[in-house]
Amino acid sequence: MKKLKNWDNKTWLSSKSYISQFNKFLKTKINFNKDSKILDIGCGRANIISALQQKYKFRNKPIGIDIVSNKGVKKNIIFKRVEALKYLKKKEKYDLIIIKQTIHFFSKTNLNRLLNLAKRSLNTKGKILIFSLKTKNNKIPCFEKMRKSLKKSLKRDEYLFKIIKKNLKKTKNSYFNFNVTISKKRYLWMIKSRYISCLLDLNDKDINNGLNEIELKYNNTIKFIDTLKCISFSK
Numbered sequence: 471m472k473k474l475k476n477w478d479n480k481t482w483l484s485s486k487s488y489i490s491q492f493n494k495f496l497k498t499k500i501n502f503n504k505d506s507k508i509l510d511i512g513c514g515r516a517n518i519i520s521a522l523q524q525k526y527k528f529r530n531k532p533i534g535i536d537i538v539s540n541k542g543v544k545k546n547i548i549f550k551r552v553e554a555l556k557y558l559k560k561k562e563k564y565d566l567i568i569i570k571q572t573i574h575f576f577s578k579t580n581l582n583r584l585l586n587l588a589k590r591s592l593n594t595k596g597k598i599l600i601f602s603l604k605t606k607n608n609k610i611p612c613f614e615k616m617r618k619s620l621k622k623s624l625k626r627d628e629y630l631f632k633i634i635k636k637n638l639k640k641t642k643n644s645y646f647n648f649n650v651t652i653s654k655k656r657y658l659w660m661i662k663s664r665y666i667s668c669l670l671d672l673n674d675k676d677i678n679n680g681l682n683e684i685e686l687k688y689n690n691t692i693k694f695i696d697t698l699k700c701i702s703f704s705k
């Protein structure tokens with residue numbers, strides 16, 4: 471798969487309001503304290519763990535790993551450019567492992583490997599939190615080809631959820647909702663930057679046609695709810 475680079479590059483996913491609401495959601499799942507050890511797998515620019523570090527001033531800086539080293543990765547955390555399976559073989563232990571919007575990059579075999587290694591890397595009361603786009607009735611604004619590609623990817627996500635359930639067994643599901651308000655101009659830029667995996671394999675012509683379609687279909691301000699499913703596993 472081609473590499474995703476503009477996911478959180480000045481989008482709602484890196485906005486103060488998103489990060490703050492997301493971290494409030496995390497707080498409902500985890501009792502953070504100064505000694506909490508956190509690993510974010512597929513951290514992107516590490517906005518989430520950076521904000522957590524700012525708030526809680528952990529003794530051990532949170533660790534964020536990603537196969538891409540993006541421009542603008544946050545500096546108050548430890549970032550490592552490394553593949554997740556390789557990193558988890560280090561046998562370090564964490565209280566929280568976040569895997570946000572990243573499972574779709576893994577094959578079935580590698581997802582099982584990832585989960586096994588993540589379980590092994592948890593402290594006694596540790597938690598794994600997996601976040602992924604809601605698969606049913608998803609509200610992400612799309613053009614036709616993008617919608618088709620997203621549908622296919624969400625169908626695969628449902629299959630990945632089954633693998634997760636089978637592997638982790640005692641999981642709990644919940645949902646994180648964020649009200650997005652974005653100018654059409656900015657959203658067109660995001661599409662042009664192929665901000666979401668389902669755009670990576672479309673060719674330039676598809677993208678250009680898609681931009682025209684969005685231009686016609688949406689008002690100058692686009693509003694929708696971005697919903698993530700959260701799968702929580704505790705030891």
Ligand SMILES: C[S@@+](CC[C@H](N)C(=O)[O-])C[C@H]1O[C@@H](n2cnc3c(N)ncnc32)[C@H](O)[C@@H]1O
Nearest residue numbers: 478512513514536537538553554570571572575
């Ligand atoms: C959609 S982005 C999500 C970024 C961030 N977690 C967020 O929610 O804003 C997925 C990230 O996973 C990373 N990634 C994909 N496969 C990976 C792997 N095997 N090991 C580490 N990172 C990976 C990608 O490079 C990308 O930055």
